Amino acid sequence: MKEQLIKNYEQETHAPFVDSLTGLFNHGIFQILLQEEIKRSRRYGDTFTLALINIDSFSLYNKRNNPAIGDHLLQKVTKFIKKNLRNPDVAARYSGDEFAIILPKSNLSGAHIALDRIRVSVEKHTHGTLTLSAGLASFPREASNRETLILKAQEALLQAKIMGKNKVCFLKKERIHGPEQKFKILIVDDDSRNVKLMGAVLTPFNHEIFKVYNGEEALSLMKRIDMDLVLLDIMMPHMDGYEVCRRLKKSEDTRLVPIIMLTALDDTQSRIKGIEAGADDFITKPPNRVELTARINSLLRVNQLNKKLISIENILISMANAVEAKDAYTQGHTQRVADMSVALGKKMGLSAMEIDALRLSGILHDIGKIGVPREILNKPGRLNSDEWKSIKRHPAEGYRICLPLKKTLGPALEAIRHHHEKIDGSGYPDGIKGDDISILARIIAIVDIFDALNTDRPYRKGMSREKTFKILREEANKGKLDKKIVEHLIEMIDMMTHKIKR
Structure with missing residues (x-):
């Protein structure tokens, strides 16, 4: 034939x-x-x-x-x-x-x-x-x-x-736009003809379409409605697409929402400017229907995955809070450690990614204590050897609990495992020392000790700030804590105290 x-x-x-x-x-x-x-x-x-x-x-x-x-x-x-x-x-x-x-x-x-x-x-x-x-x-x-x-x-x-x-x-047979997955998509363009064209392309997919005609309206609507994707024109009066994109990506509430920039400009410089603003993808106008659909569906899948990961992260944070609820003396400890670690990281000039890792590891560093009996956590006297072994297992246990989120937690995962390691190798659970301990783990370790010494515990009253500083410096001089980080922390707390007194 x-x-x-x-x-x-x-x-x-x-x-x-x-x-x-x-x-x-x-x-x-x-x-x-x-x-x-x-x-x-x-x-x-x-x-x-x-x-x-x-x-x-x-x-x-x-x-x-x-x-x-x-x-x-x-x-x-x-x-x-x-x-x-x-x-x-x-x-x-x-x-x-x-x-x-x-x-x-x-x-x-x-x-x-x-x-x-x-x-x-x-x-x-x-x-x-x-x-x-x-x-x-x-x-x-x-x-x-x-x-x-x-x-x-x-x-x-x-x-x-x-x-x-x-x-x-x-292509998967299961369509991403089934009745159970009706996504909210925002179209932002000052030209009503372009808005109408984009709406016509998206109509067959049964998404919920929102249309605005300038950047200010877009930012206002994004504060009120959780969008799944934004189609954003670049060339608009008053506030262009680059500025709208920058503001959305800077906001904690909208930074993960995918943004496709629509432009009649096809030069490299415009794309670079869009990437610097935080755009996830680009489409040249007028868009090819097949290409636009494929890119939208791809970013919607990414957005759904991000939402799932955020949900898992929130579950872990809830577990960390459950650990604190078992110990009346440590309530608020993880949030204090997270806040102070973030502030310290910023003072030391760490990157945005490292700062976010400090926030997460600060909140989750004690999550492994979920397996430690309440009576051990609240024991007013000295722990016996078996009880101490139970406590010392919590960094490795916390690492195991958080391991499924390895790609999301990134360097925070290492800080969770190593926040009880010492520079001289005398810490636990792995006994690593020196440069093998990440800067994030060193920061969490020092802030964790500061907050533990400075607050009431079942077996003692909280120490004064001066005595806490003295102990931190002594431990640093013995080669157990990072001297530079200890001094950064003390300087930061002194500055904060001075501001409060003023």
């Missing part, structure tokens, strides 16, 4: 059916073969998959090298494609740096394996200097005709690009 179609194509077009550079089928015959495969699938009920492959950053590669080298690269990719295909599979050069493969009697999972084999082969044999992205769509699962099938494969290919390239993707 394939041979007859090729013969008919030659007779009707008087043109070759293969691409002269790669030797693969050309675009014209590919379209005919794809339509024939659809007919065959309808007749016999078989599933088949269409794959679109794109060479990552090929346009940049061509700019840096002459066209002959670019042609050689296309031929090299063709060899890898041919080597990994079955006899029934059909490969074609779809466009400049894009290839298409029809995989008969192959579902998405089977096609994914085949395409990933091609991707890995290219990456391996070029030592990572050349990578491919691919999008998959199956018939009749995702489309009822040729045009829709190609469109779905293009959407999946774009998704692979958005996710960082060098990936094989297919």
